[in-house]
Amino acid sequence: MYDFIVVGQGIAGSMLSWFLLKANQKILVIDEFNPSSASHIAGGVIKPITGKRFVKTWLADELIPLVEKTYREFEELFGDSFFHEALFLKIFESVKAQNDWSARCASPEYIAYLKNENIIDLDKEKVKNDFGTFEINGGSRLDSDKFLLHYRKYLEQKNMLLNEKFLFSELVVEKDLVSYKGEEATRIIFCEGAGAIQNPYFKFLPFQLAKGECLVVRIENFYPDRIINGEVLIMPMRKKNLYYIGATHEWSFDDALPSQKGKDELLGNLTAILNSPFEVVDHKGAIRPTVKDRRPFIGFHPENSNVGIFNGMGTKGISLAPYFAKHFTEHLLNGENLMKEVDIKRFL
Numbered sequence: 001m002y003d004f005i006v007v008g009q010g011i012a013g014s015m016l017s018w019f020l021l022k023a024n025q026k027i028l029v030i031d032e033f034n035p036s037s038a039s040h041i042a043g044g045v046i047k048p049i050t051g052k053r054f055v056k057t058w059l060a061d062e063l064i065p066l067v068e069k070t071y072r073e074f075e076e077l078f079g080d081s082f083f084h085e086a087l088f089l090k091i092f093e094s095v096k097a098q099n100d101w102s103a104r105c106a107s108p109e110y111i112a113y114l115k116n117e118n119i120i121d122l123d124k125e126k127v128k129n130d131f132g133t134f135e136i137n138g139g140s141r142l143d144s145d146k147f148l149l150h151y152r153k154y155l156e157q158k159n160m161l162l163n164e165k166f167l168f169s170e171l172v173v174e175k176d177l178v179s180y181k182g183e184e185a186t187r188i189i190f191c192e193g194a195g196a197i198q199n200p201y202f203k204f205l206p207f208q209l210a211k212g213e214c215l216v217v218r219i220e221n222f223y224p225d226r227i228i229n230g231e232v233l234i235m236p237m238r239k240k241n242l243y244y245i246g247a248t249h250e251w252s253f254d255d256a257l258p259s260q261k262g263k264d265e266l267l268g269n270l271t272a273i274l275n276s277p278f279e280v281v282d283h284k285g286a287i288r289p290t291v292k293d294r295r296p297f298i299g300f301h302p303e304n305s306n307v308g309i310f311n312g313m314g315t316k317g318i319s320l321a322p323y324f325a326k327h328f329t330e331h332l333l334n335g336e337n338l339m340k341e342v343d344i345k346r347f348l
């Protein structure tokens with residue numbers, strides 16, 4: 001008998017199952033391995049400042065320390081390195097952008113993330129940056145593919161993983177119990193990412209899915225220690241001279257496959273800032289579980305109180321998932337209130 005069945009081992013299911021395990025819960029994770037899922041192909045970027053107006057990311061001050069603590073804990077457990085502090089350089093688009101940024105720097109709540117003295121000029125033969133660039137402090141990056149593979153192996157070794165497609169026809173939900181192919185648990189929590197639109201229990205939730213595509217390119221003699229943020233993100237990868245270029249946001253699509261349209265958009269945005277020659281070596285696509293009001297979906301079905309959801313991580317799953325997995329676990333096990341902004345009761 002399990003305490004929880006968790007469906008999905010993307011970043012959401014991984015984090016939730018981990019915080020439950022740390023709280024001594026008995027869990028079973030069911031996940032059909034998909035190396036092209038959103039969590040596997042994500043850039044893994046954790047950024048405290050976002051958008052053209054340089055606004056602090058929602059909950060940045062709380063998220064960032066917990067994110068670092070959590071991923072560092074995994075590095076220790078697995079004896080490998082996949083979480084990296086990152087030097088982010090944002091390219092100014094105009095004089096107005098420079099002024100907006102100066103105004104932000106004057107605000108005490110931004111001091112930790114923006115510093116006037118950190119203006120860095122990039123070599124214009126490599127990158128177009130006519131108005132200069134500025135450094136964002138406090139950013140980091142998770143090699144999410146590497147982390148997920150480690151965590152999957154860990155679950156497998158402990159006999160806590162079923163690698164298969166979850167079939168709703170096999171789920172029996174009773175008042176105090178759920179069972180799936182003979183495995184019984186007190187509760188089941190769905191973390192299927194964009195796959196949730198097939199979930200009959202949560203059809204009432206307003207997902208607004210967004211496809212994302214990214215490229216891997218080879219650039220010789222570029223910046224192996226900086227993430228450069230212009231119209232696209234140029235991010236060094238593990239292998240020498242390879243850079244991750246991301247990402248597109250497409251609201252209307254037929255599938256998760258990489259498309260010519262996505263590739264053209266990425267190449268257009270890349271060549272708008274890159275002066276160095278490059279070669280495309282890979283191209284990927286996946287669907288993000290984005291949500292109309294841009295807040296996660298956490299909670300239980302209104303009639304089936306043992307059927308839950310942990311989803312809606314949108315464009316920021318790598319930083320949101322650890323924080324909200326801990327929050328949800330504290331709600332589940334200690335009865336602490338769920339934050340109203342993320343509780344699915346807001347749609348009932």
Ligand SMILES: Cc1cc2nc3c(=O)[nH]c(=O)nc-3n(C[C@H](O)[C@H](O)[C@H](O)COP(=O)(O)OP(=O)(O)OC[C@H]3O[C@@H](n4cnc5c(N)ncnc54)[C@H](O)[C@@H]3O)c2cc1C
Pocket residue numbers: 007008009010011012013030031032033034037038039040041042043044045046164165166167191192193194195196211212213214246247248285286287288289311312313314315316317318319320
């Ligand atoms: C190109 C791109 C770049 C991105 N970059 C970033 C970034 O830099 N930083 C950031 O924070 N976020 C980024 N994101 C967003 C991030 O990837 C998502 O927020 C996050 O991955 C969502 O995680 P998830 O676990 O909810 O979903 P998923 O990653 O989709 O995982 C769901 C899992 O559930 C499994 N599953 C679903 N249905 C079933 C079923 N019926 N049976 C069995 N298994 C099932 C799937 O196989 C999968 O393993 C990016 C996304 C994309 C597409």
